Amino acid sequence: MKTINEALNWRYSTKVFDANKxxxxxxxxxxxxxxxxxxxSTNIQPWSFVIADDDAGKAxxxxxxxxxxxxxTPKVLDASHVVVFCTRIHADDEYMQAVLEKEDQDxxxxxxxxxxxxxxxxxxxLDIHRYxxxxxxxWLAKQVYLNMGAxxxxxxxxxxxxxxMEGVDLQALDTEFDLRSKGYSAVAVVSFGYRSDEDFNAKIPKSRLSEETIFIKA
Known part of the structure; x- marks a missing residue:
C-alpha cells in the first residue's frame, strides 16, 4: 500500500481505463x-450508492x-466498477430516528x-440549515462530497x-434507478479501475498552487 504522500502524487483523474483489468x-x-x-457532520450519513460491477449495470x-x-461514456463502460453517489433530498424525522437508533444499537x-x-x-x-x-x-449534499473525497x-x-464526474445527466440517473421515490437524488458518478497505457493524462505533471499561495499562518 502507498503512503499518503505517494498516493496524492500518484492519483489523478483517469481519462482512459484499461477495460481488461x-x-x-x-x-x-x-x-x-x-x-x-x-x-x-453530526454523523448524519445522508448518502446512498448505486454500484455497477458488470456490463449491464455500467450500461x-x-x-x-x-x-x-x-x-x-468510455469512462463508465471501460471502468472496472462505477458508483453513483446519491444524497438524501431531506433528512425527515423517520430518517433522523433511524440514524439515532442505529447508533444506539452499535x-x-x-x-x-x-x-x-x-x-x-x-x-x-439540521434546523439551522432547513430554516x-x-x-x-x-448541506446534505456537501456531506456526500466529503465521502467522495475520502x-x-x-x-x-x-x-x-x-x-x-459531474458531467452526467443527474435527472436521468434519478429516473433510471428510481432514486427520488426512495428519498435520494444523484450528485455525481465515480469510476474505479486501472489506467490504460494510452491515457495521456497519466503522463502530464501534476500542478497545484504553491504553499505560499494557499497557506495562511494564524
Whole structure:
C-alpha cells in the first residue's frame, strides 16, 4: 500500500481505463468500507450508492452520459466498477430516528440522556440549515462530497485509479434507478479501475498552487 504522500502524487483523474483489468473483490470491499465509514457532520450519513460491477449495470449508468456528456461514456463502460453517489433530498424525522437508533444499537450511548442529547444536537444543525440558512439539500449534499473525497484518496492508497464526474445527466440517473421515490437524488458518478497505457493524462505533471499561495499562518 502507498503512503499518503505517494498516493496524492500518484492519483489523478483517469481519462482512459484499461477495460481488461478488474478490481478484486477483496479490494472493492475496502472501497465499500470507505463509502460506509466516511465522516459526516453530526454523523448524519445522508448518502446512498448505486454500484455497477458488470456490463449491464455500467450500461444503465452510461445512459446518463448520452448527448452532451458523451465524452464520459468510455469512462463508465471501460471502468472496472462505477458508483453513483446519491444524497438524501431531506433528512425527515423517520430518517433522523433511524440514524439515532442505529447508533444506539452499535453501543454509542452509555446513558439514555446521551442519546437524547445527540438527537437534539443533530436536529439543531439540521434546523439551522432547513430554516435559517435554508440550504438543507445543499448541506446534505456537501456531506456526500466529503465521502467522495475520502474514497478518492483511499482508492489511491490501494493503487486503484478513479475519476469523479459531474458531467452526467443527474435527472436521468434519478429516473433510471428510481432514486427520488426512495428519498435520494444523484450528485455525481465515480469510476474505479486501472489506467490504460494510452491515457495521456497519466503522463502530464501534476500542478497545484504553491504553499505560499494557499497557506495562511494564524
Amino acid at each position: 478488474k478490481i478484486s473483490a477483496e479490494d472493492f470491499e475496502q472501497i465499500k468500507d470507505m463509502l460506509q465509514m466516511s465522516p459526516s 444503465r449508468i452510461a445512459k446518463s452520459t448520452q448527448g452532451a456528456f458523451h465524452f464520459n 453501543g454509542r450511548y452509555a446513558q439514555p440522556e446521551f442519546k437524547t442529547q445527540m438527537h437534539q444536537a443533530r436536529q439543531l444543525f 435559517d440558512v435554508k440550504d438543507e439539500a445543499h 474514497v478518492l484518496l483511499g482508492s489511491g492508497l490501494l493503487g486503484i485509479d478513479t475519476v469523479p
